[in-house]
C-alpha cells in the first residue's frame with residue numbers, strides 16, 4: 141500500500157427531495173488499500189458508491205476517484221474502475237467463456253488480450269471443467285468469483301464491490317477474500333461493502349455509516365480499542381444502537 145490517494149471525498153452529499161441519503165461524508169482511500177464500507181440496511185452505502193462510480197451526481201460536496209472528478213469526469217472514472225453490484229451482472233444464458241469474451245469486449249480489450257485473460261482465469265480459478273458451461277448452471281459462489289474476476293479484466297485501479305459475498309457459505313467467502321487480497325497485493329484498491337462482520341476484520345480500514353453519516357473510520361484493531369470491544373460485530377452494534 142502506498143500513500144497515493146485514489147479516492148477522496150469531501151462533504152459528499154446526496155438528497156432525494158427532502159431526504160438526505162448521504163450526509164456530507166468525507167474520507168480518503170489509499171492505493172492498494174482494502175477499504176470496508178459498512179452500515180446497516182438503508183444507511184446510504186449504495187447511494188454513496190453510485191456517486192463514486194460516476195453514475196449518480198452528488199447534490200453537494202465533491203469527490204475524486206482515480207484522480208477524476210465524479211461530477212465532471214464520470215466517463216474517465218468508468219475506464220479506471222471495476223464494479224461488481226449486489227445483483228452481479230454475468231449472463232446466465234452465456235457460457236463462462238462467452239461472458240469473459242463479452243465483458244472483455246465491453247472493457248475495450250483486444251481479441252488477443254481476451255484470449256490471454258481467459259486462459260489466465262481458467263488457470264487461476266481452476267475453471268477447466270466449467271468454462272464451456274452456461275453460467276446459469278453454476279453455484280452462486282462460482283458466479284461471484286467469476287464475476288469478481290470479470291470486474292478486474294481491464295486491470296482497473298480501483299474495484300468497487302457491493303456486498304459481493306451475499307448468500308454464500310463461509311468457505312466460499314474465505315476463497316473470495318483470498319482473491320480480494322491478491323488483487324490488493326497487485327496494487328488494485330478494493331472498496332467493499334459487506335454485512336458480514338468477520339469480513340470487516342479482513343479490511344485494512346473500515347468506515348461505518350449510520351443514517352447517511354460516517355460515524356467511525358479506522359483500522360479494525362483501532363476501532364475495537366476505541367469502542368472497548370472484542371470484535372467488529374460489537375463495534376457495529378454500539379454504533380448502530382447509538
Ligand SMILES: Nc1ncnc2c1ncn2[C@@H]1O[C@H](COP(=O)(O)OP(=O)(O)OP(=O)(O)O)[C@@H](O)[C@H]1O
Pocket residue numbers: 156161179180181182183184185186187188
Ligand atoms: N432513488 C432514490 N429515491 C429516493 N430514496 C432513495 C433512492 N435511492 C435510495 N434511497 C433511500 O436512501 C436510503 C439509503 O439507501 P441505500 O440503498 O444507499 O442504502 P444501503 O446502505 O446501500 O442499504 P443496503 O445495505 O440495504 O443496500 C434509503 O432510505 C433508501 O430508501
